[in-house]
Amino acid sequence: MSSAAVATTDAGAPVDLDNIRIDYPDGPAAQIDLKVDPGEIVMLLGPSGCGKSTILRALAGLQPIAAGAARIDGLVHNGPEAHCAMVFQEDALLPWRTARRNVEFALAMRGVPRRERKQLALALLDQVGLTPFADHLPKQLSGGMRQRVQLARTLAAEPRVLLMDEPFGALDAQTRLDMQELLVSVWQQRRTTVLFVTHDVEEALLLADRVVVLTPRPARVARIVAVARPRDPDAQLHPEFALQGKEILALLGHGQFPSH
Amino acid sequence: MTTTQERALPAVPVAEAPPIERVHPSPGRGGLAAVASRSLPIVPIVGAVLVWHLLTRYDVIAWVRFDKIPGPLDVYHSLRVQLETAEFRQHVVSSLRRILSGFALASLVGVVVGIGIGRSKVVAALLRPLIEIARPIPAIALVPLAILLFPTSEQGIVFITFFAAVFPVTVATIHAMKTLPLVWMDAASTLGARRRQVLFHIVLPGAMPAIFSGLSVSMGVAWICVISAEMISGQFGVGYWTWMSYSLLDYSGVVAGMLTIGAMGFTTSWLIERLGRRVNRWLPGEAR
Ligand SMILES: Nc1ncnc2c1ncn2[C@@H]1O[C@H](COP(=O)(O)OP(=O)(O)OP(=O)(O)O)[C@@H](O)[C@H]1O
Numbered sequence A: 001m002s003s004a005a006v007a008t009t010d011a012g013a014p015v016d017l018d019n020i021r022i023d024y025p026d027g028p029a030a031q032i033d034l035k036v037d038p039g040e041i042v043m044l045l046g047p048s049g050c051g052k053s054t055i056l057r058a059l060a061g062l063q064p065i066a067a068g069a070a071r072i073d074g075l076v077h078n079g080p081e082a083h084c085a086m087v088f089q090e091d092a093l094l095p096w097r098t099a100r101r102n103v104e105f106a107l108a109m110r111g112v113p114r115r116e117r118k119q120l121a122l123a124l125l126d127q128v129g130l131t132p133f134a135d136h137l138p139k140q141l142s143g144g145m146r147q148r149v150q151l152a153r154t155l156a157a158e159p160r161v162l163l164m165d166e167p168f169g170a171l172d173a174q175t176r177l178d179m180q181e182l183l184v185s186v187w188q189q190r191r192t193t194v195l196f197v198t199h200d201v202e203e204a205l206l207l208a209d210r211v212v213v214l215t216p217r218p219a220r221v222a223r224i225v226a227v228a229r230p231r232d233p234d235a236q237l238h239p240e241f242a243l244q245g246k247e248i249l250a251l252l253g254h255g256q257f258p259s260h
Numbered sequence B: 001m002t003t004t005q006e007r008a009l010p011a012v013p014v015a016e017a018p019p020i021e022r023v024h025p026s027p028g029r030g031g032l033a034a035v036a037s038r039s040l041p042i043v044p045i046v047g048a049v050l051v052w053h054l055l056t057r058y059d060v061i062a063w064v065r066f067d068k069i070p071g072p073l074d075v076y077h078s079l080r081v082q083l084e085t086a087e088f089r090q091h092v093v094s095s096l097r098r099i100l101s102g103f104a105l106a107s108l109v110g111v112v113v114g115i116g117i118g119r120s121k122v123v124a125a126l127l128r129p130l131i132e133i134a135r136p137i138p139a140i141a142l143v144p145l146a147i148l149l150f151p152t153s154e155q156g157i158v159f160i161t162f163f164a165a166v167f168p169v170t171v172a173t174i175h176a177m178k179t180l181p182l183v184w185m186d187a188a189s190t191l192g193a194r195r196r197q198v199l200f201h202i203v204l205p206g207a208m209p210a211i212f213s214g215l216s217v218s219m220g221v222a223w224i225c226v227i228s229a230e231m232i233s234g235q236f237g238v239g240y241w242t243w244m245s246y247s248l249l250d251y252s253g254v255v256a257g258m259l260t261i262g263a264m265g266f267t268t269s270w271l272i273e274r275l276g277r278r279v280n281r282w283l284p285g286e287a288r
């Protein structure tokens, strides 16, 4: 509501994966047909090695698409696009830059004037709770802290599509909750389209509008679960939550015997 | 040959024994172990100088002949005298100027060519074979050509130094291009970095550790070449001066020249090492 003015220019872009196939030399890694609405949060779930990272990389323009077309905001892109920033599963910080300078790098690439970068970077680091560590090199930070710096850096790019590859996997429960809240609050301000890979069914149900469950490699859409109460803090108290969780686990091959 | 050599050796431990015993029992208050470990590097140095002194003082002749070799005191004297003279300092400056121009040029060309080869298939196809042909040629074998090619021997010497120093940097840089983690480049390009920005913000800083290890190798071979080239064709420089001293039978001068070259080599390597540590202090192994 309050973000109506922002929404017109900065809001999330629609993403249309029109029957795309992504290949590695040893065969196809993913075959996906999926439409994501502007400002929607879609969680991708699937077994390890099924091709989740590959799909995000293709969307970020880092991986060639063998067939079909990926359209962002209606445009087929070839090559990395600034409006599709990505939080990588692996450690993607520049090790020679401090936390603050890593965030400033994203600001610089976005064209923010030099004078304004420091303040903005510090504000973003504050959001992820890393103010005291602004001047630390990545090697002096824990894995979870580095992941949070990456989140701050990615947000600094103000992307219209946010690709997140298991960003909170290395965090403790409390920090993880904080980061999820942060993501939701950033999303509420900017209505960024989010494609989020996770292994955590609960996380998926808490954050998503829709949960896309993928098959083992090559990743195909096994099922799309529309979340009953997206981002409702009390969602967990409702029976649908547990049911949907069970349904997803069953698809992933865990709860094969949903007897009760 | 080996048997005569072995016969000469017993003189060494006999001469070396006393200083070791004299250095060790000097227990300070900071603990015997600390004193011992701090004085440990000095022991072999003092020992070597003492052996040198004794061998030359008594003109030992045992297959190798020390009768014409100057002793440490002669050399010290010669060095003191030379360092006072403007002429000698001029020679030092000449050598330094040559090595620094050759080395700077080699660093620049090596890094640029290395990045080009490492990042562009076309540049690699163009330059790789040429480099592989030229690389095995010892730079010093180019002296005759350099004399013919260049109007002054000055330029020839810088060219030879450049030729020697350029390959280690180039090879190290090419190697660095292959080992850069792709995720750095991926992250930068999803943040909107263009090719140029990736080059200056990711590739160059990320390759610095490898580049610096190439640079320290280059500095070593650059000194070898500067000095040899000066000895063969120079009119100035410490190499030339050292060779001249030999021709003039000033053997203390020869050793003084050697030590000067050693000191300059040590200083330049140390500077590169320091600079490298500063630039690459983000490496996991470097304490901050
Ligand atoms: N660069 C590559 N070259 C060849 N094959 C690759 C490459 N990267 C990934 N693969 C293969 O593609 C498949 C999908 O990999 P991907 O990284 O997308 O999996 P993922 O779903 O993200 O797994 P995880 O949940 O463990 O992160 C895997 O079988 C992997 O072996």
Ligand SMILES: [Mg+2]
Pocket: A052, A053, A054, A089, A165
């Ligand atoms: Mg992955």
